[in-house]
Amino acid sequence: MNRPIRGVAVTAMVMFTALLVNLSYLYVGQQDYLNERPENRRVADARFGQDRGPIMVGNTAVAQSKPVKDRFKFQRSYAQGKLYAPVTGFYSYLYRTSALEASYSAELSGVDDSQFLTRLINGLSGATPRGATVETTLDAKAQKAAWDALDGLKGAVVAIDYTTGAIKTLVSYPSYDPNDLATHDLAASTEAWKRLNADPARPLANRATREIYSPGSTFKLVTAAAALDSGMSADTVVDASPFKLPGSTKVIAGGCGGTKITLAQALKVSCNPAFARLGAELGADALREQAEKFGFGTKFLDDIGSAASVFPEDIDAAQTAMSAIGEYETAATPLQMAMVSAAIANGGTVMDPYIVNQVLDSDLKVVSRTRPSQQSVALSDQNAQELQSMMVEVVQSGTGFRAQIPGVTVGGKTGTARTSPDRNPYAWFTAWADDPSVAVCVFIEDAEIPSTEIAGGRLAAPIAKAVIEALR
Amino acid sequence: MSDVVGYRRRRGVEAFMLAFAILLAIGGYLLIHLNRDGELPPEWPWALGILASLGLGLHLLVRWRLPYADPLILPLVMLLNGLGLAMIHRLDLGTTPVMHSAELQLMWTAIATAACGLVLVFLRDYRILQRYTYTMFLGGMVLLMLPLLPVIGQEKNGARIWIHLGTYSFQPAELAKLVLSIAFASYLVEKREVLALAGGRFLGIELPRPRDLGPILVMWLASLAVLVFQKDLGTSLLFFGLFVMMLFVATEKPSWAILGTLLFVSGAYLGYLFFGHVQVRVSSWLNPFSDYDQNYQVINGQFGIAWGGAFGTGWGLGRPNLTPLAKTDFIAAAIGEELGITGLSAVMLIYGLIVARGLRASLGAREPFGKLLAAGLSFVFAIQVFAILGGVTRLLPLTGLTTPFMSQGGSSLVANWVMIGLLLVITHQVRSPVVAAPEPVQWLEAETTQMIPVGAGAAAADGAGPRPRPSGDVALPATAVSPVSPAATPVSPADDESTQRVERDGGTA
Numbered sequence: 001m002n003r004p005i006r007g008v009a010v011t012a013m014v015m016f017t018a019l020l021v022n023l024s025y026l027y028v029g030q031q032d033y034l035n036e037r038p039e040n041r042r043v044a045d046a047r048f049g050q051d052r053g054p055i056m057v058g059n060t061a062v063a064q065s066k067p068v069k070d071r072f073k074f075q076r077s078y079a080q081g082k083l084y085a086p087v088t089g090f091y092s093y094l095y096r097t098s099a100l101e102a103s104y105s106a107e108l109s110g111v112d113d114s115q116f117l118t119r120l121i122n123g124l125s126g127a128t129p130r131g132a133t134v135e136t137t138l139d140a141k142a143q144k145a146a147w148d149a150l151d152g153l154k155g156a157v158v159a160i161d162y163t164t165g166a167i168k169t170l171v172s173y174p175s176y177d178p179n180d181l182a183t184h185d186l187a188a189s190t191e192a193w194k195r196l197n198a199d200p201a202r203p204l205a206n207r208a209t210r211e212i213y214s215p216g217s218t219f220k221l222v223t224a225a226a227a228l229d230s231g232m233s234a235d236t237v238v239d240a241s242p243f244k245l246p247g248s249t250k251v252i253a254g255g256c257g258g259t260k261i262t263l264a265q266a267l268k269v270s271c272n273p274a275f276a277r278l279g280a281e282l283g284a285d286a287l288r289e290q291a292e293k294f295g296f297g298t299k300f301l302d303d304i305g306s307a308a309s310v311f312p313e314d315i316d317a318a319q320t321a322m323s324a325i326g327e328y329e330t331a332a333t334p335l336q337m338a339m340v341s342a343a344i345a346n347g348g349t350v351m352d353p354y355i356v357n358q359v360l361d362s363d364l365k366v367v368s369r370t371r372p373s374q375q376s377v378a379l380s381d382q383n384a385q386e387l388q389s390m391m392v393e394v395v396q397s398g399t400g401f402r403a404q405i406p407g408v409t410v411g412g413k414t415g416t417a418r419t420s421p422d423r424n425p426y427a428w429f430t431a432w433a434d435d436p437s438v439a440v441c442v443f444i445e446d447a448e449i450p451s452t453e454i455a456g457g458r459l460a461a462p463i464a465k466a467v468i469e470a471l472r
Numbered sequence: 473m474s475d476v477v478g479y480r481r482r483r484g485v486e487a488f489m490l491a492f493a494i495l496l497a498i499g500g501y502l503l504i505h506l507n508r509d510g511e512l513p514p515e516w517p518w519a520l521g522i523l524a525s526l527g528l529g530l531h532l533l534v535r536w537r538l539p540y541a542d543p544l545i546l547p548l549v550m551l552l553n554g555l556g557l558a559m560i561h562r563l564d565l566g567t568t569p570v571m572h573s574a575e576l577q578l579m580w581t582a583i584a585t586a587a588c589g590l591v592l593v594f595l596r597d598y599r600i601l602q603r604y605t606y607t608m609f610l611g612g613m614v615l616l617m618l619p620l621l622p623v624i625g626q627e628k629n630g631a632r633i634w635i636h637l638g639t640y641s642f643q644p645a646e647l648a649k650l651v652l653s654i655a656f657a658s659y660l661v662e663k664r665e666v667l668a669l670a671g672g673r674f675l676g677i678e679l680p681r682p683r684d685l686g687p688i689l690v691m692w693l694a695s696l697a698v699l700v701f702q703k704d705l706g707t708s709l710l711f712f713g714l715f716v717m718m719l720f721v722a723t724e725k726p727s728w729a730i731l732g733t734l735l736f737v738s739g740a741y742l743g744y745l746f747f748g749h750v751q752v753r754v755s756s757w758l759n760p761f762s763d764y765d766q767n768y769q770v771i772n773g774q775f776g777i778a779w780g781g782a783f784g785t786g787w788g789l790g791r792p793n794l795t796p797l798a799k800t801d802f803i804a805a806a807i808g809e810e811l812g813i814t815g816l817s818a819v820m821l822i823y824g825l826i827v828a829r830g831l832r833a834s835l836g837a838r839e840p841f842g843k844l845l846a847a848g849l850s851f852v853f854a855i856q857v858f859a860i861l862g863g864v865t866r867l868l869p870l871t872g873l874t875t876p877f878m879s880q881g882g883s884s885l886v887a888n889w890v891m892i893g894l895l896l897v898i899t900h901q902v903r904s905p906v907v908a909a910p911e912p913v914q915w916l917e918a919e920t921t922q923m924i925p926v927g928a929g930a931a932a933a934d935g936a937g938p939r940p941r942p943s944g945d946v947a948l949p950a951t952a953v954s955p956v957s958p959a960a961t962p963v964s965p966a967d968d969e970s971t972q973r974v975e976r977d978g979g980t981a
Contacts, residue, residue, distance in 0.1 A: 001841050003836050004721040007729070008851055009831045011717075016824040017856040020817055026777060027813040034778035039764055042791050044778040146703040226719070 001234050049073045050091045052108040053131030053362065055100055057129060057138045062141040063088045063101065063178070065131075070184055076101075081177040083147050086206040087170055087304055087355060090178035093132050093186060095193055099206075100134060100356070101178075103303035107132040107367060109361050132364035137166035137357045143472035145397035146442075147334035151462040155427075156199065156208035156334040159467050162342035162432060162439045164372035165351030167301070169440070169467055176203040209306035212331035213443065216268045216417030218428045219326030221340050224267055224275075224390065225441040226282050226290035228383040234390050236265040242278075243273040245318035252276045252321070257361035264313065264390045269396035270414060273323050279324020280317050281439060287311065287324055293350070294340050294376040296332065300375075309336040337430045340378075344391065345411070345439055348384035350375040391432070395461075400429060402461035405468060412464065414456030416447070424448050429460030434470045440464040473703035478559045479903035483535050489547035490527045497554020498523065501743060504562045504788035518650040523554060525683055526585045533592045537678050538900035542829050544953035545899065548822050549892050553581055553885070556878030557820065559788070559799075566793035573799060573880055578756040580882035584889035591893030591935035598897050602643040602841050613694065615644040616711065620701050631704040643874060645707050646887035647712065650894075650934040656715055660722035668723040691715040692732075696739045705740065705870025706859035712736050720839070721847050769796045773805035773864050777813070779923050784812030799880040801872060804864045820861060823876075827854040830895050836902040846898045849891055944962070 004177065045253035049072035054061035056417035062084040065074040076091040078084065097105055100274075110131040130274055146157035146169045159169035180192035196204050205211055220396025227236075240261045242253035266274040277286055291297075291311040299308045309332035312323055313382050322328035343350040358369040379387070393413025394400045400412040412431030419426065427447035432439040442460035492848035497522050505513045513519075527550050534541050595601075601608075619625040624635045634641050660667070669681055697706060697711035743750045752766075760767040760774070772795040780790060792798045792806035799806075808816040828894030830850025837843040853876065860875050862868035874884040 001721050001724060001840060003725075004724050004729075005831060005834050005843065005847050007726075008717055008721060008834075008847055009828070012824075012827050012831065012851060012854040014856060016827070018821060018867060019861050019865065020857060022862070023808075023813055023817060023820070023865050026774070026865060030774070031781060032779045034774055037761070037775070040779075041794055042775055045791075058926045275838050282538075428559060 006408040011235065014173075019144045021028050045072065047109065048091075050109040051130055051429065052076065052091070053110070053133045055064075055084075055104075055108070056133060056135045057084065057143070058140045060140060063081075068184070069344070072184055075125055075184060076178075076251070078178045078182070081179050083143060083171070084138075085140065085175045085178050086172045086208055087471065088178060089304070090176075090181040092181040092189055092193075093184070094189055096182060098172070098362050100136070103304040104132075104134045104356070104359070108134060112367070131363065133364075135357045136359065137161075137168065137170045137355055138170065139471060142169045142467050142470040143171060143206060145169075145181055145466045146463065147173070149466040150442075150444075153444050153459070154446045155442070156206075156211075157440070157442050157463060157467060158208050158334045158337075158338040159438050159440045159471065160338050160351075160353055162340045162346040163354045163437050165342075165375070166357065167353055167355045168438060168471060169223045170208050170304075170355065172205070172207040174201045174203045206304070207443065207445065208334050208335065209301055209304060209335045212307050212309055212333050213426050213445070214417035215326040215330060215337055216415030216426060216442075217272075217326055218337050218340070218413050218415035218430045219324070219330055219332070220267060220270065220275045220415075221344065221391070221413050221430070222291050223279050223282070223287060223292060224263065224387060225294075225344070225379045225383065226286050227263060228386055229290065230286065232263055234262060234386045236263050237261065238263055238266055238274045238324045239277055240266060240271050240274040243275070243277045243321065245279065245321055247316065248318045249391040250318075252325075261392060264393055267329065267390045267392045269284070270399055275325045276321040280321040284315050284320040284323070287320065288313075290378070294343055295336055295350055295375065295378075298375075300335060300339075303354055303356055307333055307337055309333055317392070324418060327419075334441045334443040337443070338439050341391075341412070341430045341432045341441065342439035344384050344387045345437070346384075347435075348377055348379040350378050374465040379444045387416050388432075395431065399457040400458055400461050401413065402430065403429065403431055403465045403468075405433070405465055408472070410465075410468065412461065414461065416456050418438060427459045428456045429464050431461070431464045431468070433468045436468070438468060438471050442467075447467050479540055481539045483539060485536070486543035486546055487531055489544070490531055490550055491524075493551035494520075494523050494527050494549045496551060497558050500555060500558035500787050500856070501561060503786070504558065504565065507786055507788040508565060516849050517580070522582070523557075524846050526550075526582060530589060531591075533589050534896065537592050537596060540900045540903040540905075541896040542833060542899035542903065545826060545892060545896060548826050548829075549889075552819070552822055552877040555807070556580065556605070556803060556875075556880075559792075559803055559810075561877070561881050562788050562810070563793060563799050563806060565788070566791070569881055577880055577882075577885075580885050583882065584885040587667075587772075587886050588889040588893040588896075591890055592896060596895055598845065598894060598901070599839075599841055601660040602661065603929070605655055607660070608651050609656035609659065612648045612655050615648035615651065616694065616698065616707075618644045620697075627703075628872065630700040631707075633704050633707050634871050641910065642883040643872075643881070645710065646874065646884045649710060649856070650849075650887055650891050652675050652711060652717075653714060653845060653852055656718045657848055659839055660718055660844055662842045664722035667719065667728075668725055671679060673800065692735050692739060695736070696743065699740065699743050700747055703753075704871050704873075705750075705753065705869050706716055706856070706863065706873040707858055708740075708819040709736070709871075710852060710855050710873070713855045714833075714848055717851050718844055718848045722844055748897070752816070753869045757866060769802065770864075770866065770870055772796070772809075773802045774866060776805045776809035776817070777865070780809040780812045781813060784810045784815055786810060799878065801860070802864055803875050803879045804861050807878075809863075820857075822959075823854075823857040823861075826858075827851075829899070832898040833895065833902045837898065838902070838906070842901065846902075849895055853888075853891070867925075910964050 041100050043254040051074050052065045054064040063078050066077050068075040078088060087099060089097060091097050091101040108131045115309060142159055148156060150171060150173050155173055157169055157171040161168055176196050181189055183189050227353040237260050240256040241259040242251050244251045252273045254272040254276060258265060258271050288311045296309040298313050298377055300306045312329035315323060319328050323330045339350060352375040354370045359367040361367050388411050391413060392409060395403050395410045395412045399414040403412050410430055410431055410433045415428030417426040424446050430441040442463040444459050447459050491864055502512055502516060530546060534546060557574055557577055564571040564574050592611050607896060619632045624637060625632055626634050626636050628634050633645055633838050681929045691712060695708045715860035716729060720729040744754060756767040756770060760771050764771060776792055776795055782913060787810055790809040792809045795802045795805050804816060807819055830846055834843050834846035839848055856873055856876060859871045860873040861869060863870035874881055876888045
């Protein structure tokens with residue numbers, strides 16, 4: 001009977017081999033899949049309970065993990081949560097993470113590859129692994145100033161150091177408190193999540209970088225840059241008479257102080273017929289090319305996410321004329337309009353915007369540091385200087401006079417975009433200053449003022465002024 | 473003379489490995505507390521003392537009664553039992569309030585090892601079990617079908633393989649596998665020649681005679697009944713696999729194995745086609761994420777093993793309590809989580825080694841009943857481990873079988889320890905030196921001759937057996953002081969020397 005017993009032994013061996021192979025396959029082939037399943041509470045809890053590093057604004061932690069006595073051990077907490085929510089994002093158990101909490105999750109929790117050595121040493125010495133510190137470029141004072149100046153108006157403020165691209169201010173209103181979502185009281189977290197999503201004011205939306213709006217007259221800076229690039233100058237006389245849109249009965253008119261005015265004058269008074277006519281003459285391709293040099297069509301700030309600004313495709317002459325004055329389907333993020341001012345102030349060079357200055361490990365060694373980099377050249381240095389003077393005119397004696405700051409050269413451009421007769425117009429103001437070297441864009445979604453007023457100058461310009469002053 | 477060899481007793485090796493196994497288990501227990509509380513539990517000397525005395529007791533019994541028993545089996549089983557205890561204790565700590573099922577399990581371990589000890593002491597010749605073939609067959613079948621009875625039978629997690637008597641629940645299949653192994657072995661020893669007679673040929677396979685198909689059909693139907701009414705593939709596979717394998721070994725005809733496999737596969741397929749619950753089991757095996765809530769347990773077991781990774785989270789540092797029934801069905805997943813793929817593989821290898829030692833004894837056994845019984849017990853053990861560990865790791869559809877020696881539950885522990893006792897008794901007789909010349913010759917004949925009456929075989933076995941009947945007990949005191957085996961006592965010194973010589977010649981098989 002030994003022969004069949006050997007057969008049985010082989011069968012048993014095959015069975016145990018199958019068990020071992022299957023188990024190895026589970027490890028090699030399935031582990032990552034299983035660990036990434038959203039239902040996996042072990043992974044979710046372990047991630048959620050990590051002692052994550054802080055997110056810093058200057059010397060203040062705007063997001064940090066505090067030890068608590070519950071099953072997660074650490075509670076993520078946000079000082080001034082609403083003010084920094086679009087940047088920090090939230091860190092929740094049920095609704096994942098967003099913004100820097102999401103994009104720097106590996107570094108904050110100390111599991112990024114770049115921290116491998118630290119982790120190894122910590123592991124060997126028995127020390128609890130600690131996450132890295134993420135240092136933002138934001139300026140606490142300017143951030144606060146923008147928030148206070150916005151004073152409950154729905155909108156956004158972005159300020160960029162135009163020599164580097166570092167974001168100094170990034171405010172979106174209305175905002176939400178990330179503490180409500182990060183709480184370990186999961187019922188409260190669920191309740192907050194439902195409430196925030198149901199809120200018609202959309203507090204979870206990041207209006208500064210992730211939403212696009214008609215830029216209105218602020219887009220005339222782009223049209224002006226294209227005009228300068230086509231060989232015109234600030235002193236070139238343009239036709240400011242009422243402009244009948246080609247192929248349409250609609251006439252664009254406006255009080256521009258004469259029918260023959262200089263380009264500089266046209267910008268100063270934000271002359272619609274002149275810029276519409278210019279746009280039609282330059283053509284859609286030239287305008288689009290100019291817009292794209294400023295950054296339209298590109299997404300910036302991967303770490304908090306941004307929408308790409310749009311200059312419409314396949315448009316006829318009338319649509320081109322409307323687009324040239326920032327209407328029709330032209331749409332931009334406040335970040336993008338700040339970048340337009342920044343490029344003009346920076347001699348035509350667009351710096352790639354960034355919001356994380358450096359990442360330090362738990363021993364304060366630099367894990368990574370952002371080096372300022374050039375994104376594109378939007379216009380020549382000479383044209384940039386001409387446009388700078390034109391923008392200074394706007395502030396000194398034009399629509400943007402409310403942004404004047406004694407002792408500081410400020411250039412700006414106002415904008416008011418009435419997208420629909422049923423609702424209040426958007427108010428815009430984009431500006432730059434020479435000291436500090438900063439470009440600011442203020443956007444107000446819901447400007448409740450008489451339509452005769454230039455909303456951008458009245459509402460947005462003072463906010464830009466407050467931010468620039470805070471940065472001095 | 474290939475079967476006639478002198479094995480060394482290796483009781484010292486057994487003692488050393490037993491101590492090692494107990495230290496591993498206690499080490500796990502201490503690590504759980506160090507990892508969780510940073511201090512040793514105050515009662516740890518008790519735990520060590522109880523486990524060590526159980527191990528020592530068994531070891532001394534083996535030394536006394538079965539000095540030639542396989543030295544590996546006892547330490548391997550003790551290790552599994554100890555790891556199981558440690559893990560159950562760890563799972564106790566993971567609940568609020570802390571539970572105390574490990575203490576109960578330790579008590580059951582004591583009872584189970586005592587039952588094993590009784591087997592060692594009183595069943596020195598397992599061949600007496602051959603006398604109760606039909607009683608055992610009937611008893612086994614009744615046990616197997618018991619859960620189908622109303623009132624006492626109860627459905628748990630979709631399978632009806634438990635019976636409940638008051639507060640006490642019991643999986644009768646545990647005992648049935650033991651009883652039926654014995655019944656099949658003795659039945660087949662009687663009938664193997666008849667069953668081996670060729671019937672017709674079909675597709676090149678030699679079929680047995682139709683009238684001999686009766687028993688296999690009975691077993692097939694019983695297995696199908698288990699599959700369909702008890703809704704458990706593992707139990708069904710366990711008994712049908714056991715029967716087919718023993719038929720194959722007894723008759724040496726592969727046609728039985730092929731026929732049996734075909735019958736089982738087609739039966740299982742029919743079950744799949746006609747019964748919704750079988751389909752549910754299969755779908756939760758192949759595609760567990762299609763219904764997360766329904767397959768919560770198997771998915772969480774998988775999550776646990778994946779979370780443990782290669783080396784596990786460490787004792788007490790994982791979250792095995794997230795998996796339902798972690799102490800019973802899913803204790804392997806808990807091991808995988810805290811000791812890693814490495815630890816779980818080691819446990820699988822330990823099971824594999826026990827099976828290998830059992831089959832080794834079967835190969836070496838000198839008479840057919842011992843051969844069949846050892847092979848049957850080893851294989852049914854292998855199938856059980858395969859079915860439950862395969863179910864937990866999603867190699868197979870999940871079954872409700874217990875994980876031998878590890879999962880919580882007294883009846884399973886007792887049944888498996890008794891089985892190990894039986895295996896030890898067989899290995900002892902296999903490994904004992906055979907000293908008399910004529911008997912081995914007779915046994916070699918028995919291997920090849922077609923028709924030998926079973927009664928004669930048993931009698932011859934008694935004669936050939938190295939264990940002298942009553943005189944052996946009288947000779948026992950000598951064992952303690954002399955290195956010479958008690959079997960040698962009534963035999964002349966010259967015979968003893970001849971055994972030694974075979975050993976020196978390197979005669980091992």
